[in-house]
Amino acid sequence: MSELNPNEVEIDRLLRTSMEAPIPTLSSNFDQHLMLEVQRTSVSNDRYRLAVLGGYGSISVLACTLIMHDQGLGWPAIAASILVPLAVVAMPRTFRRARTTA
Amino acid sequence: MDSDAQLVRRAQGGDQSAFAELVSRHRDLVFSLAVSILGPAHVPEAEDLAQEVFLKVYRRLASFRGDAEFRSWLYRITFNEAVNLKSRARFRRPAAGEVALRSAVTSEPGPDEQAEDAERDQALAECIRKLPEVYQSALRLYYWLGKGVGEISEMLGVPENTAKSYLHRARQLLRGMLKERGYSYE
Numbered sequence: 642m643s644e645l646n647p648n649e650v651e652i653d654r655l656l657r658t659s660m661e662a663p664i665p666t667l668s669s670n671f672d673q674h675l676m677l678e679v680q681r682t683s684v685s686n687d688r689y690r691l692a693v694l695g696g697y698g699s700i701s702v703l704a705c706t707l708i709m710h711d712q713g714l715g716w717p718a719i720a721a722s723i724l725v726p727l728a729v730v731a732m733p734r735t736f737r738r739a740r741t742t743a
Numbered sequence: 744m745d746s747d748a749q750l751v752r753r754a755q756g757g758d759q760s761a762f763a764e765l766v767s768r769h770r771d772l773v774f775s776l777a778v779s780i781l782g783p784a785h786v787p788e789a790e791d792l793a794q795e796v797f798l799k800v801y802r803r804l805a806s807f808r809g810d811a812e813f814r815s816w817l818y819r820i821t822f823n824e825a826v827n828l829k830s831r832a833r834f835r836r837p838a839a840g841e842v843a844l845r846s847a848v849t850s851e852p853g854p855d856e857q858a859e860d861a862e863r864d865q866a867l868a869e870c871i872r873k874l875p876e877v878y879q880s881a882l883r884l885y886y887w888l889g890k891g892v893g894e895i896s897e898m899l900g901v902p903e904n905t906a907k908s909y910l911h912r913a914r915q916l917l918r919g920m921l922k923e924r925g926y927s928y929e
Contacts (some may be wrong), residue, residue, distance in 0.1 A: 644907070649914045652921075656914070659864045660886040665786040667774050667793065675794050676763055679801050683759070686802075 747813040755804055762804070766797055771816060773821050775796070775890065776898045780825035782874060792828060796821045817896050826876055857927040863926060870920040878913035885910055 694720055702723055709719045745753070745761070747768070753761035773796055778789035800817060807816060871879055877899060884890040884898065896906035921927075 645914075646911070648918070649911070651913045652918045653837055653865065655863075656917075657884065659856060659867050660883070662783060664888055665774075665778055665783075665789070667770060667790055671770060671790065671794070672763065672766060676759065677764060678794070678798055679762065682801065696897060732823060734839045 748809060751804065751807060751809065751813050754801075755807070762801060765813070769817055770797070772814075772894070772898060773817060775884065775888050776818060776821045776880070777825045779880040779888060781829055782872075782879075782883070782902055783887065788828070789825075792825055793821070796824055799824070814897070815900055819900055822899070824879075829876070838902065866921060866924050866926060867917070870917050870924075873920065874916060878909050878916070881906060881909040882913050 645682065705723065706719055710716075714722075745764070750761045750765050751753065754765065756921070757848060770793060774789060774793045777792045778786055781789050796817070799820060807813070830899070835851070880899065881895055884895045885892070890898070892903055892906050892910070893908075896903040899906060899909070901909075
């Protein structure tokens with residue numbers, strides 16, 4: 642309890658009686674509602690991230706392909722220059738997944 | 744049992760059960776803080792606000808670096824969100840607030856006494872609404888929601904002595920305001 646000055650005793654008593662009221666509580670399904678919203682937020686964020694990344698990747702690949710072809714590179718070389726880095730990037734994850742399932 | 748910091752790290756890594764644990768640890772105090780700012784007439788809005796706060800925290804969790812304690816960060820967001828919400832027009836309108844709630848729990852005195860009490864409580868409720876937000880919040884947390892000075896200081900993000908001084912100053916201001924309205928509490 643906070644210490645009261647003598648001139649605060651009466652106002653303290655008034656506040657205690659006047660503000661006496663049932664203490665509100667959260668509804669019982671608060672957590673459930675919230676976690677549903679969290680899941681929805683998480684899924685929509687993942688989709689958005691995937692869409693942005695996918696769009697960026699596709700445009701980059703297309704632009705690189707056109708530029709490389711324009712510079713006279715053959716299709717097999719273009720395909721290799723795009724797919725090899727992609728495979729290198731994807732390899733650690735595939736390797737990790739293979740180790741956890743083994 | 745995991746600490747808040749450990750749960751935050753797990754939640755940052757995408758573990759939703761860790762976030763659920765954080766919610767279950769802090770939801771009651773977040774709600775108390777929200778309702779102490781919005782006032783007793785806005786309990787459903789305080790619950791919605793608590794939900795909004797946790798969603799906001801979830802979205803911003805990646806940017807939380809742990810410089811401050813998680814709960815201090817959470818209470819600061821709650822306080823700011825509640826004050827922003829309250830500043831919108833419909834929350835400024837005088838509400839039945841403390842007076843209406845009190846009438847639901849007090850025993851029935853005589854009609855004259857009842858009228859006097861109601862008038863005085865109305866005056867008190869109006870005076871409380873004129874106090875700065877932190878004083879209103881401290882008063883409601885202390886007198887209505889039964890929180891101790893330690894909890895109030897934590898929720899408002901101030902040292903205990905400052906929380907005590909909020910309560911002291913709020914009582915002094917109320918005493919002066921009520922005196923101007925013809926009620927003396929010496």
